[in-house]
Amino acid sequence: MLYLEDIKLGDCFISREYEMTLEEIKQFAHAYDPQIFHTDEDQAKAHPIFQGIAASGWHTSAVTMRLWTECFPVAYGLIGSESSIRWPRPTRPNDKIHVEVEIIAITPSKTKTDRAIVTYVTQTLNQNNDVLLLSTTKIVVFKKEFKAA
Template identity: 75%
Template sequence: MLYLEDLNVGDQFQSREYEITLEEILDFAQKYDPQVFHTDPEKAKNHPIFKGIAASGWHTSAIVMRLWTECFPVAYGLIGSDSNLRWPRPTRAGDKISVEVEIVSITPSKTKADRGIVSYITQAKNQNGDILLISTTKIVVFNRHFQEN
């Protein structure tokens, strides 16, 4: 587990690859984002932007969350306080998604000495190096002296 004092600006973390399937894309979309370009392969072919089935951006984000938890093991979890994200390219069935995380700032709390805010940039890429998701995220990270009450 990583604590605040283990982290430095410039630290980088790399995830494993995760291959997304058509079945997963359709299942997620039916439950959470039922738009034709996520749910109907035939109709999606004629979409002016996607020209075929694309995973929901929220599905891509959920996969990124899973990969974050595996490659960036922060003590007490990845407790988000802010995030800004973009999906510059659609995620497609068969894409092998991997995540690169780079810490860009660490700000100790002014009111709670046992924690700070860590800001990092994430790039989720497919097997060709195409960026599927890019985000800047802030999380609360505790130091080793945190006292659970």
């Protein structure tokens, strides 16, 4: 587990690869984002932007979250306080994605000396290094001295 003392500006974390299967893309979409360009291959081909089936951006985000938890193991969890997300390119069936995280800011709390807000940029990339998701996220990270109540 990583504590605030273990994290420095410029630190980078890289996840394992995760394959986005057609079946999983459709299952997620049917459950959470039932739009034809996520669920129907034939209709998705005629879509003016996607021109083929694409994973929901929220599906890509959910997998990104999973990969974050594996490659960036912060003590007490990734407690988010803010995030901005962009999806510059669609995630396609059989894309093998991974995340790359870079720490860009560490802002100590003014009122609670046992923690800070850590800001990091994430790129979720496919096997061709195309950026599928780009986010800036702020999380609470505790020092080793923190004692949970």
